Amino acid sequence: NAGVTQTPKFQVLKTGQSMTLQCAQDMNHEYMSWYRQDPGMGLRLIHYSVGAGITDQGEVPNGYNVSRSTTEDFPLRLLSAAPSQTSVYFCASSYRESQPQHFGDGTRLSIL
Amino acid sequence: EDQVTQSPEALRLQEGESSSLNCSYTVSGLRGLFWYRQDPGKGPEFLFTLYSAGEEKEKERLKATLTKKESFLHITAPKPEDSATYLCAVGGGGAQKLVFGQGTRLTINP
Numbered sequence: 616n617a618g619v620t621q622t623p624k625f626q627v628l629k630t631g632q633s634m635t636l637q638c639a640q641d642m643n644h645e646y647m648s649w650y651r652q653d654p655g656m657g658l659r660l661i662h663y664s665v666g667a668g669i670t671d672q673g674e675v676p677n678g679y680n681v682s683r684s685t686t687e688d689f690p691l692r693l694l695s696a697a698p699s700q701t702s703v704y705f706c707a708s709s710y711r712e713s714q715p716q717h718f719g720d721g722t723r724l725s726i727l
Numbered sequence: 728e729d730q731v732t733q734s735p736e737a738l739r740l741q742e743g744e745s746s747s748l749n750c751s752y753t754v755s756g757l758r759g760l761f762w763y764r765q766d767p768g769k770g771p772e773f774l775f776t777l778y779s780a781g782e783e784k785e786k787e788r789l790k791a792t793l794t795k796k797e798s799f800l801h802i803t804a805p806k807p808e809d810s811a812t813y814l815c816a817v818g819g820g821g822a823q824k825l826v827f828g829q830g831t832r833l834t835i836n837p
Contacts, residue, residue, distance in 0.1 A: 619770075648825075657731075658771070658814070658827040673824065705770050715761055716825065718770030 617641050621706050621719035628696045628726050636691040636722050638706030646709045647689040648673070648716065649681065651702040658705065664689055696726045729754045729819040733828035740805060740835050748800040748831045750815030758818040760798050761825065762791050765812045774800075774813075805835045 648663040660673030664683040680692040707716035763771035775784045777793040790801040816825040
């Protein structure tokens with residue numbers, strides 16, 4: 616049972632480039648989320664989804680896009696990378712609301 | 728606005744020296760308080776969920792408690808392998824919208 620899988624683990628981008636961070640879960644969880652973790656800031660919610668075809672914004676959504684075409688996958692797109700988006704990105708999933716979330720091991724992203 | 732404050736930011740203990748980590752919160756309608764452990768280079772690992780004041784949960788050397796304003800993570804006779812960052816989060820308007828504290832970095836010296 617792989618749980619939550621994130622790819623890539625590391626990525627370096629130049630300002631203005633776009634890319635997609637992949638997240639997949641094999642637990643048949645309805646709820647999935649994307650967070651970013653910055654030193655001194657804690658984990659902050661970017662976007663979340665309560666099921667296939669349904670997404671909503673979190674605390675820091677600007678500059679990011681998401682879609683949820685299947686239950687298993689929840690990709691995060693950076694439209695035009697900026698240095699302020701340098702961070703560690705975590706994907707998480709849970710079976711239903713009020714259940715604990717399971718996290719992937721993160722994608723470490725640097726924007727030059 | 729939901730808020731979570733954890734203290735202390737960092738704590739260094741000797742092996743066997745018990746202590747407590749604090750998580751103070753303000754939330755409009757608590758739908759769960761969650762404790763996670765995070766090791767360097769890894770994602771948060773779920774430890775406990777508490778839903779109502781007075782609730783307690785235990786796992787090995789860890790015990791989590793909850794009041795209406797704060798939660799404590801008690802660590803009894805810790806071992807070096809308990810060294811990690813411990814994160815507290817609350818679910819308010821929809822538990823999927825978790826608000827995290829900044830974490831407490833715990834170091835246990837042998």
